[in-house]
Amino acid sequence: MDFISLLSPEYFLLAAAGSLVGIIFGAIPGMTATMAVAVCLPLTYSLGLHEGLALLLGLYVGGISGGLVPAILLNIPGTPSSITTTFDGHPMAQRGEAERALKICIVSSLVGGLFSAVILFLFAPLLSDFAIKFSYVEKFLIIFFALTVIASLSSNMLVGIFSGMIGVFLSLIGTYDVGVGGNGEYRLMADFMVPYLEEGFSLLPVLIGLFGLATIFLEAERGAKDEVGEKRIQLTQGTPFKLNVFRGQFVNMLRSSSIGTFVGMLPGIGGSAASVLAYSQQKNFSKDPSKMGKGAPEGLIASESANNALTGGALIPLLSLGIPGDSTTAVLIGAFTLQGLQVGPLFIGENLDTWYSMMIGLVFANLVMFGIMFFAIKHIAKVVMVPKYVLYPIIIMMCVVGAYAINYGIMFDVWTLLIFGLFGYVAQKIGLEIAPLVIGFILGSSAEVYFVKSLESFGTLSIFFTKSPIAIVLWLMIAASVLFSVYLALKARRNSKSRAIEV
Amino acid sequence: MKRLISGMRLGVCALAAAVAMQAAAELPSNIRVVIGSKSTGGDTYQSSSIVAEALSEKLGVNFKVDATGAPAAFKAVERSRSSDGSTIMVFHDQAYLGVLYGQKGYDDPFANYSIGPTFAINPGNAYLVSKKSPYSSVEQIIDAAGNGETVRVAIQPGGVSEIGYSALKNAVKLKYPGKEGNLTPVNTGSQDSKNQAMFDGLADVINGSVQSNEQYTRLPADDQKAMSFVWLTAREQTIAQANEDGMGKTTRADLLKFVAPNVQVPMAEGQDFTFDKEFFFLYNKDIDPAFVEAIDKALGEIYAEGKIQEMQKKSFFIPNFKPAAEARTYLKEKNDRIADVINAIKG
Known part of the structure; x- marks a missing residue:
């Protein structure tokens, strides 16, 4: 129990401060948990390992959680993994239930975060042994599985799949990076574009452009006149938050937290896949899937419990294999290396004090995140009451600053934001579906890498079906997900036809 | 008396600060250090942070390390073509290996940039096999390839990770001409x-590092993840400078078993291939010679004080200060030597 002596008041203070700063980073469109951790990493030099880790864990948990605020209030995912929070969160905010949506998300985030911390604590070495059974083939199938959400998210399945394909193609522009096993060649661009697109379009500017800026352009076209009088959003207009909203959602929460933890522990899959998978599975299992995407609390619960469960999940391979599970833990590993500490399969056994103090830091950061957000929410939710002609210019400015900062000052990222804002505006005008397009963009490049590497490694397409029992299980899940989406689409069409006949 | 002493202390501090300020007067107050890696958990960031911290302290200038990745870093240095050194770069041998291997996004650093001082070596570049592998030494690997077995080596192509593979291939070619294709x-x-x-059985040998893989080498043989070192590319005298404790529970003496001449990867008659991964500064072509001199001088003093060496060794780096001019000559020679190996296996 030597580790208790390591837990000084500064330790807890730093974890709490980290959570607060992380929430602010996550809540500002364009700023991410990864950025928060990267900015504060040099501080760990002077803080020492345990205090430094407490700060970084706070930033990590706060940063991931803070993303839900702009997702709900502004329809801009604060972090890529809160993309599915926009689907139901923003419709709720628009009908005056912003506070309720925020509180549902915060409770779900806490449950997801704590669930993954418990799993990390109890099963880390065991799960890391399971994680290494996922080779290129299984990782491709997981991403393919996540891509099936496109079918269930689309209002018109063909247009949705088409939009998703555009997203995949856009994600492939740039160098086929040797860092992921590629050949280093440029693709899908003319020579004059090389200086700008060498590394492709950056994820976050694309995301914020398509979601945030496009919405602002559409609103601008409509004008601010409908904001006055009774049409203006009121905070207490809709159903108030009550804990009974979670009644019947236990399985959803458990499944989504498990998906989040599981995806987090697979290096190279990416955090966004967790919330996308959890969301699509909830839609498949929902009693009334037609409500999802229109402001259903169950969608928020799935999305937020999954993306916070990522935190513990991504720490599993970091602490039991020395391999970061996501982009933020890849920065976190810097805190260890800066202190000259090795992470690997023997890390936990050889550094029990650090391990215990990290676990306490993780749980504490989750509790602080909950405390800060739950009680500050009344004030945060008031953002929706700010007149749009005041709010939108501020948001655009913040997005521009965030886009410029995301890769340490690349001006093309600002152009990317604006180009995709306009593209999102036009795409909606001509009937393309934005959510499938974005999901295609987020998952496309990983899907390509794992697909190509599978073929390079095994030399035959049949390997996708015969590689392992895990692959077969994944195929069954993919088939079930697709069939269920088709069934839902047919049912919706039948319903709308019969409604039309009744009229 | 106490007051007098503390007064004198204050005076000395003020004088030191004034001297530092004067020295710093010729330098920008903020210097951005872009690095050739996007990772803040890797050796480039770590070694750059150590040296940037020391320079900040010495010169009273704020050095800020940004992990931009190679193409963006080269562009940033190129873009700020001002001579004042407000944006400088830190990278390692990859800067010229990228060119030798024909990687996109790399310009000849000797022709297009000004090479700055070297300051550290990461001695950890390693090759490993599974503990269940039929091969337990580099000699066996070379012989297996020479005798017609296909030996698969996992690398990241186009740089530091590939250079050891190229050397192994060259060694197979020297001993068994025409059989190098088996590697x-x-x-x-x-x-x-x-x-x-x-783990998936797709590679027989992998490129790794002492830092990342040491714990895997201590796993029991029946663990799927267990590995053994077969070769460290570093020179013997480089590893000999590491702390006696080595890395993790693998001591310096253990590590020395995996370097030349204990492990031989012939490069030419009577000559073994070795490779140290060395970190150095890169400036833009128009850099003010006074800036170059100021950094050289500051680093010279920092290394003479000896504190930075302790810090570097604690993080498993080998101190390696060479002023800019010396570093340029040395790295150019190294570039030419490696180009010979790459060209040999091409032909």
């Missing part, structure tokens, strides 16, 4: 993909 690359990316390639 084949498995192109993976990050360290976890290389490890995974071994």
